[in-house]
Amino acid sequence: MACAACTEVLDESWGLTPSVELRPEPFGALAYHFGNRRLTFLKTRQLVAVVRGLDEAPDVRSALAAGGVAEREWPAYVAALRNLAATDMIRPIAAAAGEGR
């Protein structure tokens, strides 16, 4: 179902970049990166919950599960997380060993 690239991300450990702050808004949150001065919108509250949960979760898979995201939506969420990573809002902390499943 999910493509390989997606599964890879699921096993990695990601976190909020230290110089990024989230500001809650009715739709979700604004994310601001004080270093590169980029402003991004997290368009749903669930995405905000996932992003906030990244730091605590051992890997992206657990963060999605903890955020209550249905498994069929994971590819969309992984894409959203990759977008956030493209502007350094979040980043992989350490690539997991990737034993495969």
Added chain:
Amino acid sequence: MTTVAHGPTLLEHFEHGLDAPICLTWELTYACNLTCAHCLSSSGRRDPRELTTEQCEEVIDELQRMQVFYVNIGGGEPTIRPDFWHLLRYAVDHQVGVKFSTNGVRIDREKAELLASTDYVDVQVSLDGATAEVNDRVRGPGSYATALRALGHLRDAGFRDAKISVVCTRENVDQLDQLKALADEYGATLRLTRLRPSGRGVDVWDDLHPRPEQQRTIYDWLVAHGEGVLTGDSFFHLSAFGPADGSGALPGLNLCGAGRVVCLIDPVGDVYACPFAIHDSFLAGNVLDDGGFAKVWRESALFAELRSPQTSGACTSCQHFDSCRGGCMAAKFFTGLPLDGPDPECVQGYGESALSTERTVPLPSVDHSRPTAVRQQPVLLQLTRRTDLVAPPLSACAESPLAGFRG
């Protein structure tokens, strides 16, 4: 941007207003060393009621509580406030990043080094032409040299990615490539913004705002340069040059954010819907008298009105409405056009026809221009011939029998 979205669109959320502004401008003083012909805030003289250092610190504390991530500081010329550098430090130390606009007058080598060593600060140097001739006509003699000297100090100090901020006028549209080259030379990013008839701009807008064909030049140039040039989202009315499906829209928020995501705190603490709308009609309250900025932002009647559904009048039936949204509220207001109609620079030409009808331009309600002309003040008036005259006017005591007859 993320693709995960349900319910109201982001745009709709913005229209209803956010808990705190995204684009907050704070003008620290009305005092300025220059007297630019198009100054949006009619600056010149300091206002004796300007916020004290302590009052400014309280505003910053409040911005920190509201998580306003950064503030655009301007003026007047903000750096001529003696406590400017202190306030800059104070803001950064309180997680409020600072972008400030300056004409460069106080950016010497030492200050450039200080700026280069401070995180979370962005500097925007104003320049309205790629040559001294074009720039100084609007901003005053010597202002080109001042700006370039400041940019040189910033570059030499290792300040990364300063901005060169240009207000696009009839006189500099032809210089866009040159301006870009200038920015590249200084390791800076070019930022182009729209000339609006705000402040003293109202007096020169007719003569300086880009002609219709030049608007097209700006649009094409922006499309060609994409994200490599900043615009502060100020040209969204030009998106209507693109196809009606909106695919030619310029990057950014395509809506007027006044009072919704945009606002201004002026030097005396008055809160206006937008930095280009310093007028009693757009005054929401005062940070000192009305219980602080957050309260004004969240509870003022004016902002509630701006966030409620707006009618779009003649624009409703326009196929470009989704990307243009009727353009800029301030531009309409200060040219005396109805707020629920086309922008004066509507690319469909509706603005021009609206401008040629009966209209009353509102009188300014705030003006800190210096009362008498100062040395080096730009004068945009030119002596020209009346085009309808073919011969000298007829004097009352002309004796020639052929007087008044055309030869």
